[in-house]
Amino acid sequence: MPNLSVGIIGMGPRGLSLLERLIANINSLSIRQEIIIHVIDSNSIGPGKVWRTDQSKHLLANTVASQVTVFTDESVDCEGPIVPGPSLYDWAKYLAYIGFDEQYDEEIIKEAQELQPDSYPTRAFYGHYLRWVYKRLIENLPSNIKVYSHVTTAIGLDDLPIGKQIIYLKDEPKYLIVDAVALSLGHIEVALTDKEKELQNFANNLGLYYIPPSNPSDICLDDIEPGEPVILRGLGLNFFDYMALFTTGRGGKFVRKEGKLKYIPSGKEPRLYAGSRRGIPYHARGENEKGAFGRHQPLFLTNSTIKHFHEKVERGEKINFKEEVWPLITKEVKSVYYAALISSSDCFCKSRNFLAEYINVSNEDEEKNLLNKFGISSDKWWDWDKIAYPYKDQKFFNKRDFDKWLINYLYNDFFNAKGGNVSNPLKAALDALRDLRNEIRLIVDYGGLNAKSHKDDLDGWYTPLNAFLSIGPPASRIEEMIALLEAGVLEIFGPNMTVECDSKNRCFKAYSPLFENNIVEAKYLIEARLPSTNINRTTNPLLRYLLETGQCSSFVISGTDGSRYDTGGLAVTNSPSRIINSKGFPHPRRFAIGVPTEGVHWVTFAGIRPGVNSVTLSETDAIAREILRLTEDSNDGLLSISEEVLC
Template structure:
């Protein structure tokens, strides 16, 4: 750690030394006097001062020395009347966290000296008068009177009201003499009349003067401090003064106050002085503390308390990696509070020294105050400094944002790391559901995951450092609803919920997390869009600023988490050309988007609409334009039929493959079941990762695909053998490890003829080499293809050979991510093999719609509402007779003409074309950059993903450095991570939830942002 030089061995300097030493720093304390000792008598320690002493580990020792007083009492000494009394018993202690204590200054000082002497990394040097300081880029030096220097990374000026360090740092001249002297004396308690031996701090007020008395030294001594506004301009510092002089000057104090004064012996006097609050406490590596920073009158009884608070605040903020910034942060944190105390103490002069009418008004107001109102008067001081909230902004309130918020709450509940935490959740849509899962969308839009496999809560399958806090799956939540709707009532574990129902689950999950948040964690939602982000003070260890579309500015953030989902992107050149031609010729082009966001009123009954794409978006459009318009499906024995409403358009659809995504197999794995990898094991993954780290990039088709494909094929053949009633274990083991050239013979030996053999080629090009005679020929073929898919799906994802094999692709996503994420693949292989080939193949085969959607599609084709045009659909714009013209080159007579082209797919995430204002702002200002994947040939592939580091995913700036206070995960990071749109599943070690925990812990674990202003070069 670092070495810090503290100038001044008083209460503030010693406390600072102990606080810094407690953080692991080496400290040298330089004291001018020949020994470490403190003059003076009693001081008052309010609960805020005791809290600081407890932070130093000295609470019990101080409690053994101090006297816990029972009340603060206020008398008008001129009249001899009690004006008000504030009890300091149980209610006060509970409110402010500690008792109100009084102690002999010398005893407290010696306790601090002893604590410093037993602290190995604190060195005390007496007889070391400091005459100034010097500093350079490496450190700061205390210049001693004998010409020597003591050097450290920082220098703390804690050398009292007549500070040498302040004189050099601020050069602000002498203190301001306030025309008041204070006379101090002590009286053995045995000499105090029994009627005056109260265990209280008592104020005796009179015009132009007042007396305060309280017990010290374990109650054996009464401390007296009397103020006299005599208008002095002389400076006295502990000079002896005759008792007769004191009695003469304070003659207006009568009765008991007079009796106490008469018992005082060995009176000494001091002139009261203070300064205006300073605008600056720092000079590079040098900073002021305690009376050197904020000398004050003693009327608030907070001088020692403020020095103690300074000490612990300095240690909390001090950062040897950026000394100057951390010292400014400390001073900016402390200046407002200490300035308020300085001014309050000065104002107390007017209060306690009031004359006649003003005194009567004071007494009248105070006498009418309740105990609660008296507490309120001192609460801002005695409760200690309001801890600055640690602020985190989570941008995006969908499932990923919700997961981070839940993890923040869980981690703070398990191990409180901050006094207060404020979590700002920014999203124009309702928190939890966000935009994609909003609850007001059509109930006809379904998820493609069964209800029992959907969660946002943690379980024991996760490998996380944070606590496990269970919560319901979507299915369990639906079944526990007090007032369920029809869908929730009918829902089974293997039902595919509507997106709106999932949105309700997410909304309720967010509400559950917010309700259960720890008392010190506040969640604030902002229903607006984030549009800009910056280092609020111009440096990345300082507070972060986020500007919202509604004008709100969040400029004191300690961390920002970007958890946004799909965002719109600007049209690709091909899409922009299509949109332009459509506008020119009075046609319509619907860009890639979420169908729930599209106004479909353009699609009139009977109109032909061309849809390019047969993935999940196609099925959404299909549902919205059929059952969404009043049509009905019904089941005739095993066949689904469709009854049109007459409001449907005719949907003319196709894609590159000409057939829709494969239906998901009926779930037979329950909530937690998944395929256990046989080839892509942790050991093999580690080998591939080591290979990539050693500089030999992984090639997807050469290194990964053989493992994935063989794994899926083995499951297929295993299920076929089980169906035959044959033993499968021996075959599977041989199949997994056989050389490729031996596979045909092995299959033949186990009687797998050509029709039974698994074929990736057949799956990718299901029509094979078949030539279609015409449109009706293709329609007949595609209907049979769809019916076969339904049969395979209904056989299940465990018992059905094909769907069991294809579900392996889904189950292996986590393992594949571990290899390909963060540039594990060769850049060219990523572009061509993963992004260009396997990712769309994986989507086509393993993340398709529920089988019910394929049955519905069959019914719609048979009803003439949907026309499937054939593979390789081509789309053109006829500008002579304006129309969208679509056809399949493989199907003669498939040409259709329409007025509308719908791009039935979501846009691919691409930071370079993002239409989101925040992402665009970050990119334009160099605060983020697209992710690049290096290739072995020295080139790199620039993806459209947002570049982040490895977990916990710090955002990478244009210059290649990671921003230490900004995190991002989810869809915008696609290509850094693979298949980011996948949701969290229970019981299978969800990567999304593991990521959320890592991000939350990293965000909470940062040092608070340095709260200081500095010049920013622009």
Template sequence: MFRGRTVEYRVGSSAPGAAVARGLLDAVGVHRIAVVGSGPRGLSVIERLGARLAAEPRTAKARPVEIYLIDPVEVGCGRVWRSDQPEWFMMNTVADEISAFSGTPDDGPHRAGAGPSFGEWWRATDADHPGPNSYAPRAVYGRYMRFVLSAVRGGLPAGVNLHELRLSVEDLTRTGDGYQLRLSDGSRLSVDRVVLTTGHARPGPSGEQRELAQFASDRPGLRYIQGDSAADMDLDNVSSASTVGILGLGLSFYDVMAAFTLGRGGTFKEDAEGRLTYLPSGAEPMLVAGSRSGMPLPARGRNQKSATDPYRPLLFTVEHVRHRTPGKSPDGPVDFRADVWPWLHAEMNLVYYGTEIRHRHGAGREAEFKAGLAVPAGSPVPDVAAAAQRYGVRDLPPLDLDRLARPFAGRTYDDHAAFECDLLEVLRRDLVEAARGNVESPLKAALDVLRDTRGVIREFVDYSGLEPGSHRDDFLGWYVPRSSFLAAGPPPVRLAQAAALIRAGVLRIVGPGTRFVPDPASGRFRTRSPQVAGSEVTVDTVLDARIPPPDLRRDPSPLTRRLREQGIWTSYVNGTGDQAFDTGGVAVTRSPYHPVTTGRTADTGLYVLGIPTEHTRWFMQAGSSRPGIWSDFVYDADAIAGHALERDGAVRTPAPGPAGTLPGSPCLQGF
């Protein structure tokens, strides 16, 4: 049986929920759960806790449960999705594909396990809703998350309370059979279980970024703005007379672009031909941007898919990959380039050529084409392009991720005007394909396979599923940047806006291979593309529009530092000896994701979910699940909720067994 816990707050604490907590000082048998971080992952755990508790029979003697949701920015949606950020920061997934409820609405009230999708809620609450398959501002999704939290709270049974603490956790220590959290207001909270969903870190600049920051710090007229969520960057103080160098052309670039144009009063209008033009306000600075590719992130295809009909791969399956690794254990690590990529590429080609065959010969011939490639496990990877030729498709360019992600590789330009002309043509063609849609465009349909098969990829990547060198070089070094570039793009309107800004002279893309360097001779920053003659520009502000990758070793937050010092959080290492690859992700067991300590033990009262575990598991930045479909996102939250509510008593931290594993603990397989 659980003993009573003490919730310690200073008298007069301003923490929301503190009065309720003080009233529980002498409660006996109360089970307390803290969820630290209230972004999508934290909210999902709260939602599943609410659903499980509501499903339990509650009696007069039922043990009280106190749940604490803790976030320093906005409880319910966290920092990235906070509801007061400007409306020009947009999502890159259509609203109809997103739900923070683990079940669809029924005849009862909205509550944990039964509630509207984001798209349904948005349509019902906004008279100016733009229609189906629309992209919402991030602030609107933050308000939806707050609605979900309110619905969960309203459906909690008697004896269960949910407290919102707008504070940060600065320390966590073991207290025998529980934990004590030290909060940023000095108060202390004792709990039985802690779920850590702390989201994106804010590491300081390193390498070239540190050099740029130092150069700016010594010169009052210069500024260096560190990479972060654009809503948290200090953009308002950038003068309209400034020339701003933007490092990176990914999703954050589009946010910064919008903030400096729409956020400064500029407007976009369609001309007589339906092409966007930009009307400047005069308050926007000159934007000079660049990246290794020299290409802004391509647009997502117009959505033509049902949110409730997930893609089912025909060729890229676990069975096919596992049966094509001769000489290797069926459950052993694989080589991404040799074993995984050929099947994934074949799946993309299947959709690419199949879509074109449908356009030319009809859906029946497309089905026939695909059926002819449905090979049994153990077969070699089929030559999909050769099969398409038998249907008369010989003129489509091959699907080459390098060519698509680096369209200007190997090209040189005599002047910047020539590069800009080429760039605008590439943007125009991409917008044409995006307008055709993610079902009708062979290219956009094929690139959607990169998104739709993430679950299959995780089967081979998570927990040292790849050989260490292949994990580091082939997967993280080659595949992930290209996949992110081609499959995680912005709404098409953002790319059209970028083209309009280029034509208006407000935005200048420097070219491929862009670097920003200090230039002591001019006292400013200098940038140029080695492939574009005459591309050199000097700027007085450099803004890093790249989100720093998760890395436990570089996370400066007080809580992470204390967890590392105590050996509660360790970095996951793939492999041993000379082949070892330290991923920088928090080492966790398999579901329900307990941290693995320096003693190679699982702290079973703690759970770590989401971005801190990136590279131990893959694609932990996913922020939602589809309506009515339980993806890994929901399964993960539900597994943690179920374990955190167990009534078996003590938190277990067993001694390690042979080879650093825990005997009888399947959750530690892979360590």
């Protein structure tokens, strides 16, 4: 009989990290008892669903190869041992060096050979890396550890006497009895909103085609015929996925002629019409100049500042994001922008002198005086409104004017991105937002903000703004978008895209209020975005079961004024992230990490980066060590029930 049995439900990158941390800590703590680990995923063990290896080669990861890892390094703040391992890029170079592996076909080997540190790998290639990590862990297990994989869906979880838990599995003739359970479920399925149901019913009744928010790699697009108009609502990362699937995914090609990218249609493409409220796509990510480990070192969101915020929360006070945190984010971004601007036209020493003085600026007048002192003209001053809404001072007399402006805007965005995330002032500043995610999380996580500020300022305003500015596509996608616009395969509506159901003409109708005469009618409407995380609407069978039986709860922020905000995130304690039930009590042997906890944590979709003290690695290490503390009870006989019971 094992002394300890563990269930990990969800085996994408976070579940894989938790498995690695369990094994590493077992070795470090010299635990000699037999330990059973059950890993469960409905798709694949290692890649999970998002990074599965059978998805289209036209879908790219949104992080460069050298900044993807599963392993710890010296930057990670954790109690457990540091066990380094190869990043995705390091693994690719190993694969390219050996030149052959019977596990991988020629296409995978070719990608490995061509991949550069700052290249964006395909998602399938990322999945192969994760699968390799899992295989390596299993092949090097100590003799006292056994890992059993279950490619199925966990549909229920209950407590048993003497600290045990039972995991119910779909379509399997057995269930699992374990001592501890960790959920790392990733993106969860949710029920449609009332508006989405209305659109779905309209489509079903008239034989139209409506795709609600979902991962494009999960959708079969074969029924959409060539030449048919397709309306895509959303201009973020999902839009670029659909753009690729409908073009190069259907045999089209991008070619460079006289230095300019051109699109050669295959004839199988539909006619794409896309838009969003903002009306322009996410900013392209600046080409990486920071290497694998580089990041902006905060000047204002420092450890002492974060400690001050924590002390305020401990006194029972809540933080107002827009009044207290946003000004510090603004100063961080401006400091990077102006320093890069000075360096680009002068010298590094001068930019360093600027920063030494800028850190003491306390108001707008002092800032203007300093900018004038360093010769920065007012037309180059940072302006959030112009960056968030670059067309706000433009006058478009017709749709053609907007189209011309958009092409020029996209070209500028592309060339800025090619300038790099250190050298180009704009892209350096926006990349700083990405670097600051850890600091912001330390302030806003676990209900640090007051209820209204979390709802309106963080979720309603800053999070979508941050996404638009800092987590956009590779520069190559923007260049491809330009080529598709110029080829007539793609058209953008303009700001404040509006979608209507037209029963009379039996179609969806879309337009921008700026150009009401430019109306598109189509049988096909695609929501080009992921569904929001909300366990109150989840259709995930395990979370649904836990919610309905009161074994988990949604994280609610309560204000001192009596206000309440239900974030929709899975409620967990501070590290090691124990799941909290409907009565407010944490489960001593049940844990959760990742996307379902969005609301308790912020930007849980962020992947594991090497060299930057990744929060995910600290979390998985803390959970692993807490689980392994259960081995201290092994001598009292409480951990001696078999890990598997046949039905």
